[in-house]
Every structure is written in C-alpha cells, then in structure tokens.
Amino acid sequence: MVAKTEKSAVDLLKSPGMTSLFKSLKLKTKQQELLIRVTILFLVYVLAFITRLFSVLRYESMIHEFDPYFNYRVTQFLTQKGFYEFWNWFDSESWYPLGRIVGGTLFPGLMVTAYLIYRTLQFLRFAIHIREVCVLTAPFFASNTTLVAYFFGKELWDSGAGLVAAVLIAICPGYISRSVAGSYDNEGVAIFALLLTFYLFVKAVNTGSLAFALASAFGYFYMVSAWGGYVFIINLIPLYVMVLLITGRYSMRLYVAYNCTYILGMLLAMQIRFVGFQHVQSGEHMAAMGVFFLMQVFYFLDWVKHLLNDPKLFHTFLRITVTCAVGLGAIALGVGTASGYISPWTGRFYSLLDPTYAKDHIPIIASVSEHQPTAWSSFMFDFHILLFLFPAGLYFCFKRLSDATIFIVMYGLTSMYFAGVMVRLILVATPAVCLISAIAVSATIKNLTQLVRAKSKASHSASGKGTISKASSKGSLDQSLPFQRNGAIALLLGAFFLLSRYAIHCTWVTSEAYSSPSIVLAARGAHGNRVIFDDYREAYFWLRQNTPPDAKVMSWWDYGYQITAMGNRTVIVDNNTWNNTHIATVGRAMSSYEDEAYDIMRSLDVDYVLVVFGGVTGYSSDDINKFLWMVRIGGGVFPVIKEPDYLVNGEYRVDKGAAPKMLNCLMYKLSYYRFGEVTTEYGKPPGSQILYLLGMGLSPASTSAYISMVVVKLIFIKNQIWTKS
C-alpha cells in the first residue's frame, strides 16, 4: 500500500519537464520522493519564518506588547551579567518597596534560549544586537515546530500527513498570534517544546525505546523551563496512559516509555526554582504520580500472571492485590488532601475546570482579556477550514486506532475543550487541530488520487498478465461506476480550492490582525495619510531622560514592564501581578479623592503617576476604560471602595452626568487634566468637543507636566499639594 501510494504521488508530478530533470539526475523513485519531501519541508520552513515578519517590515524591529518587555529586560540582564547573577537576581526596581525575586519566579527557558542563540551568533562573528535575536526568536522556533509537526504526522499516519501538517501549522493564525516577530513571549518557544515532548513520547510508546523516553523527558524539561502551561502535559500524558490501560492496550512498551519519562522528567522539572517541589506536593501533579503507581501494579500483576500460568490461582492473587492497592491509594490521597500537604488546584488552573470561579473569587484573573471564554468567531478566525476538517480527521483516527492515534485524539479533544474556556488556549489546541486536519486532508486526497489513477492502473494490469486478481477485480468494480473518475477529479479540485482559500485567509489574518505591535499605533489622518502614534515610547523616554534615576512611578499594572524596560525607573506594580494587595492599593489610590490618594502615594514614595488617556485620538483601551477593574480589584481588598459609587443607575458614565465620586477621583482628574486646552479637531476651538460632552471645570493641579502632542499619555509631578476646586 505504501509503495503504491508513493508511486502515485510521484507519477502525478511526472510531467515531461520533471521527468527529464529526474532522469538527468539519475534518481530512483525513492530518491525522487526524498528530494520532493526535503524541498517541501525547506519551503515550509522558510514560509513559516517569513509570514511572521509583517510588523518588522511595516514598523521596525521592536518588541511588542507588555510581557515581552520584561522578558527582554531579563535577557539583557542575562547577557550583561552572566548566568549566575541572573539565576540569583533580586530586582528592586519593580514592586517598590517589596522588590521581586526574579531568579526564582520566572520560567527561564525563553531567556536562556535567546541568550544561547546570541552567544552562538557572536561566536560565529555575527555582530548582532540582543534585541534582534529576541525579536526573531519566536519565528525561528515556529519554523522548528513545523519540522516537529512533520515528524509527528509521519509517526501518526504517514509522511504525506506529516507534510500537510507542517504546511498547516506554518500559517495557522492560532499559532501565529503568539509567535509573530517581536512577540518575545514564553509561548513562542513553549509550543515547540510541547509538540516535541508529545512527539518523542508517542515515539517512545510506539518503539518501547528507553532512548526516546529519555529524550521525551528532556523535552518535558524544556517545556517546564519555558511556560506554566506544562501542567497540561503532566496531566494529559497520565490521562492518555489511563485510557490505554482501560482500553486494554497495556504493553511493555508503554511501561518503559511512561516510567522513564515520568521519573526523569519530574526530576529535571524540579531543577527549575519556580516549579520547586510542586511535582510531589501540588494537586495538579498528582494524577501523574497516581498513574505511576498504577503502572507498577499493572506490571506486577502482569508478571505474576506470566509466572503462574494458572488462571484460578491468579484470580485469588488479583483480588487481594487490587483491593490492597486501591485501598492504599485512596487512603494516601485522602490523608494528603485532608492534611493540606497536597495543595488543591490553584485558581489559575481551577478556573479552567470551573469557568465561573474567577469572576466571583479572583478579579485579577477575570480581568485579563485573554482569559475570557472563546466566541465561535474566534474559532473561525483562528482555524478557518481546520474547524470542519477536525471532525473529519477524528473519524479517520477512529478508523485506524493505534496507540499513536488514540493520543492525538485525546490531545485534540482536551485541548479543544480548554480552547473553548479561554481564548488564550486556542494556541495549545492549534498543533492538535493541524495534525488531525492533516490526517483528514492527506487521507482524503490519497483516496481521491487513487480513484483517479485506479482506472488506468486496472487497465495496465489487465493489459499485462492480470496475475493480481485483486487489482483486476477492483478494476471491474471501478468500471461499474463510470463517473467515479470525474467525481474524484472534481472533488480534488474542490479540495485544492479550499486549501488555497485557507492560505489566503491565514495571510490576510496575519497581516491585518496579528501583526500590530500594540505599542505603536497607526491610523489614517485627515487627508488619508498614515499617522503613526509612537506616544508610549516617547513618554517612556521622556521619563528616562527627565526624571531623577531613583524616581518611583505609579501606574496601572499593565504598563509596569514597559516602564521598567524602556523608562528604566522603579515601578510600584507590574504585569507579574503576584501581590494582589499591592495592586489593590494602587487601584484604591486611583479611585479615591485626591487628598486620600495623596496620602496613599506618599506612603509608597511615589514621585510620578502615569496615566493613559485616549480621548484625543479615540484610543479606546485607555485607563478610563479599565477603570472599573481598578475599582473592583481595589474594592476586593479595601471595602471602602464600592463599585456602585462610580456608576449612575448601574451605568458607567464619564460625562457631566457621571457619579460625583467618579468625577472627583484621581484617575478622572488626571485623565482630563488641562484637556480643555487641547485641540481635538481641526478648525474647532481647543477642547471644544470635550467641553461639549463634559461641561465641567477641571481642577488645576501642579506644574511641569509632559503632554505629548497627540495626548495619549499624561505624566505629572506629584509632590505639590493638590488644590481643591
């Protein structure tokens, strides 16, 4: 079957030009096929890299968003000071006055990877800046992911499915969204590590080789060092082993693969300080340990059964052992959980199982926009045709059930469930969806081309000796349906049309939606010309150049990383959000009256307050928009802040009719400070539009403020006494 399909794939490409090329190179069929495969993989590798470069070409090579700035700052520190300093770094420039133990609270994989690439390039005498390495790390690893997807597809089904999987994952928007050039974040490297770990584990289960299990443990170590989502691996693999055990597919290969991976993987994972002892203490990791013990029981029973050769005796033994094992396990689990030694599931992961948990109990998790449940439009946007190819692929997997296809089905189903719970997790589902869809595409196209070639094949074998009765009977079967060949050709054309639409859609999505640096904004000016708003960076550099080096800046936690990375000043709270009370203090300061806020800011040694305001340009994700979250988070810790105080009849208003507490709180005063003097539109008097909307007087505050011309940012010196209006 395999040889026939190989031949058909090559036959299709055998136009006169190609035939002469191959003949001139004197290649046999197998070598021709190898050349085609290598060429396709090379083109896919380059494609995956190139399609992520839109923002570099349109704007410049810079780091996007918020979290990547922290990673960039850490990488800079690592290249300047070396690994030992980095591993033991205590950062006093963030979370003033608490500081942050950076070495022990981050996932070092991404930074160390970029550092190693940087060192390698320097060794090869490429004088490249660390920023370029950071910007291009994610596309580089996306290309590597396509290679891993090829090998994984080959392991699951055949090399054709592998090639299709590589192509699909190279341009799939679900993956591109977090791995575009400039998005220097953990996921860019983590998805590569995830797929590599899964591939090596499935390979270990298929071959029973200790070497592959060891490699899978190293892949798992890399994943643990890169991203907190490693919890998915350490739960999916035991779940997969359980399913195999339940469906009666226990085998020695499974024992070898799982045990080696688990023990070595767990040990390696505990070397990362942030993870620490969680593998033996946290409830999220207990499934793996439970399955480990279950495997020992299974192996022991299997071995005794093999020794005894007597069913009756074995049944007695089985009864005793199983009751003992289950009893012991239940007691251990119960004692561990009840005594609190085994910690329960943390809020971050518990909210995946119970999506309503975060909204009621942990407002910080609920406030992040990436943590909202996914809409159908997001699925369509990120997956396009893969969305209906996914069930088709599941059908093919069920038709040819093996240890490998059971794994990919489980990976696909669990990741799709989690993708439905949280938008951010579409990223984790993308490799599974691409692989399963690739199986569907490859199997369908293979069947169709066989139908197309079958008639001529049957005629060949009939004209020959007709010794293969199967082929001749198949030929006669085909000839009974005269339009089968035409139908197959039509379906093939339809399939190619769908795939080309997919490629167009993916490129369009990448270009329009996922390539914006979000720190630089673009818009159309009054005459249709493109206007670039670089206000964020201008404001940070103003901070860097015009404030004393030990100044402390208070802002909402969104901007913390960027202020420390680009402004090089100490901040009160940043995106790490590890201390809810500290953030609630800032939220309380932002939502209190000016004198109360002044006292709070004095106690925190704040010199500057940074506020993002988008009233001039119509920038909608500014601090006024996020204000209710500040109120909720502040109110969660300090009951003096009550959300209904800021609403009018349950409605959030910022104009003249806003609630009095809203009109007088610090955030509002800072946002609309001297806004009346700003020209919003051509030809109208300054501030007129806003005065029309607001109709209120603005409180005069202190002197020397920086207002950028397009008013995205306002920064104030705060050490003057506030005057009351």
Added chain:
Amino acid sequence: MGRTTTSKDAQALFHSLRSAYVATPANLKIIDLYIIFAVVTAVIQVVYMAIVGSFPFNSFLSGVLSCVGTAVLAVCLRIQVNKENREFKDLPPERAFADFVLCNLVLHLVIMNFLG
C-alpha cells in the same frame, strides 16, 4: 471454612510462584536483586525521614528518587532483555544495557545537582 481455603490458596500461590521463579534465567535474577536493593534503600530513607523530619526536602527527594528511578530503569532493562518478551525480540541486549547506563547517568547527574 473460609479461612482454611484462603490459607490453602495462599500456600498454593506461594509454592507455584516460587517454583516458577526458580526457573528464570540467571541474568534476570541479578537484575531482580538490584531492584530489591534499590527499593529497600528507598524504604530505609523514608523511615529515616519519618523519624528525623523532612528538612532539607530536596535532599530527601533526591535520595528517594534516585533509588526509585534506578529501580524503575532496572525494571525497564529487565523487560527489554527478557527473551520471552516478543515485543523486544529485535532489540540487542547490548543496546538495552547502553540505554540503561545512559539513563542512569542522566538520573544521577540531575540528582547530584539536586542534592544541595
């Protein structure tokens, strides 16, 4: 009545197990001895921890996990070397042993880093 049948069953079980085990080849018995040694060492460490307390936890974990890890790897070696396992018929025992040594090397290097 019930007790005598179960004790008889247990005796019969024990005898048949023993006679079957005597028939296993010598190299597998050596591996089994190594596994028993590793597990006993782990049990001794756990008992010691129960008496003395678990500080520093990383040292305790690395000690126990090195014993458990090497036992598990020895079981994997036993599986791969056992001539009666049809799945591993094509695997030369030298390759199985080389994998075993490599995995143990990695295991103990990580343990040495983790001991603290």
